[in-house]
């Protein structure tokens with residue numbers, strides 16, 4: 001029997017939300033699908049520029065995407081057309097909570113990096 005939702009707390013380290021890179025003004029995560037099919041994983045970029053913070057999610061079927069830079073990733077999306085393929089990601093309640101908490105923290109971190 002799983003615990004009622006009110007008892008769940010965000011985890012550290014967060015299960016299902018893997019930090020992949022930290023460039024200071026950009027942090028990337030890999031959010032894994034509950035079915036363990038890596039093709040369903042989402043790649044998340046949390047970035048700050050001089051004006052704002054953006055959160056972008058990608059679905060690429062390329063492994064080791066996190067070793068690429070942002071523009072290489074975008075180029076792959078544009079040229080390989082992965083953006084045309086729909087992919088669903090299924091998160092457990094715990095993972096979704098971790099995801100939300102991770103985003104909140106990452107947004108704060110990149111913002112602080114830009115405006116110390």
Ligand SMILES: [Zn+2]
Nearest residue numbers: 033035037040
């Ligand atoms: Zn899946």
